[in-house]
Amino acid sequence: MNRFSYLRASDVGEVVSALKDAPAAKIIAGGTNLVDLMKYNVERPERLIDITHVEALQEIIEGENGSLRIGALVSNSALAYDARVTERFPLLSSALLAGATPQLRNAATVGGNINQRTRCYYFYDAGTPCNKREPGTGCPAKTGLNRIHAILGQSEACIATHPSDMCVAMAALEAVVHVTGPDGERDIPFADYHRLPGDTPQKDNTLLDGEVVTGITLPASSTQFSANYTYLKLRDRLSYAFALVSVAVALEKEGDTVKRARIALGGVAHKPWRRAEAEALFEGKAADSGLFARVADALIDGARGYEHNAFKIRMAREAIIRALEQASAGTPQSNIDKHIV
Missing domain, CATH: 3.30.43.10 (Uridine Diphospho-n-acetylenolpyruvylglucosamine Reductase, domain 2)
Known part of the structure; x- marks a missing residue:
């Protein structure tokens, strides 16, 4: 150090x-x-x-019509168990409780969570090349150990994935990130906050020089997803582990008909993965197994695997279908019994 x-x-x-x-x-x-x-x-x-002593970043503040503004210093535990979150945005609570251990959730903050870096083995090993750590040196993961790596949105420069569970739910809930910098304050839609690697994988997000995340707002419109949701996380072990594939589903239903659908994938790309055209397949239609399969195919269209992670393509498709079944039925994945039923 x-x-x-x-x-x-x-x-x-x-x-x-x-x-x-x-x-x-x-x-x-x-x-x-x-x-x-x-x-x-x-x-x-x-x-x-x-x-940690900036008091303005430590609160969860009520907004209009049930929205919540979450300070960047709110801990993952405090957010997961906040009654307003569990009632209005239970998808977020489920994702937070699926991540890390209680000890880590007690220390980790919302601002830190969205800015955490990849767990790619090569990124962590300063003795190996890595375009994310040192641009222009190469990406050995493409031909090396790539079990945890991306199958969507990757580039020739980088196939790393974003590790957060919280961010997958935030993406599905269409949160807004608030930042402050030398030129003042600005708001960034969550979908635009994280970046795909392209030719500059060293840049994880769209923060400008000197900017700091001050908070995140959960919009009032996403409270309509509180009845039909799920966060399904597939990993190598049921205890503390990062996702191989995770799926956040938020549906607004009227009877058997889906009015709105929001779906985000984790563990498969450099950022939480969404496709608006896949979500649009749902709107105004009755939820059934055939529709779930078409949505899953649209979400992972163009997926590319490598020697050790090609299994994630089928895993992602099956996980999407299972998560859509859970959300549609109003039976979200349990945070206590993590076995998938």
């Missing part, structure tokens, strides 16, 4: 100023990802900016 200076910020303005003064600085809150990366010499910040 390299030497670094430390600053405890007291407000958002001080954070923005500190980032402007030290471009190689990193923000730290729970530290559940950053500290690991520093220990592996993947991240080598010259300054750490501690934001």
Whole structure:
């Protein structure tokens, strides 16, 4: 681990100023990802900016018509068990409880969660090439160990995946990310926050230099998904493990007819994966097994596997169908008994 200076910020303005003064600085809150990366010499910040005492980022605030604004410092545990979330946005609570361990959820923050970095083996190994860690050096995952890697949206430069469970639910719920920077405040639709790798895989998101995430809003329109939802996570073991494939489904139904559908996949791409044209297949139609299969095919169209992860294509298709069955029936995947029924 390299030497670094430390600053405890007291407000958002001080954070923005500190980032402007030290471009190689990193923000730290729970530290559940950053500290690991520093220990592996993947991240080598010259300054750490501690934001844990910025009170304005610690609250969950009621908005209009049932929307919620979640401060960037709200812990994953606090968010998962907040009564307003479990009642209005239970999909998000389910995704949070499917991720990590209770100890990690107690420390991890909302702002840190959306900015966590890939768990690609090669990214974590500073002794190997990695375009995400050091642009232009190559992507050994393409021909190496790639069991956990992307089957959708990848590029020749990178086949890493985004590891978050929370973000998959946030994508399906069409959340909005709030950021503040040298040029003031701006809002970013969740679908536009994370990036596909393209030729610049070192850029995980669309934050500009000097910007900091201050919060995320769950829109009132997504409260209509509270009855028909599920978060289905497939992994190598039922205890703490990252998703091989995960599916967040949010349906608004009127009788047997689906008025709106939102579906996001995790574990398969560089960002939570959605396709509006697949979701549109649902609208105004009765939910049935044939429709579920067509939606699944549309979501994973163009998927490409590698030597060790080609199984994820079929796994994703079957997981989508199963998740749609669960959500349509109003029987979400249990957070206690994680076996799939």
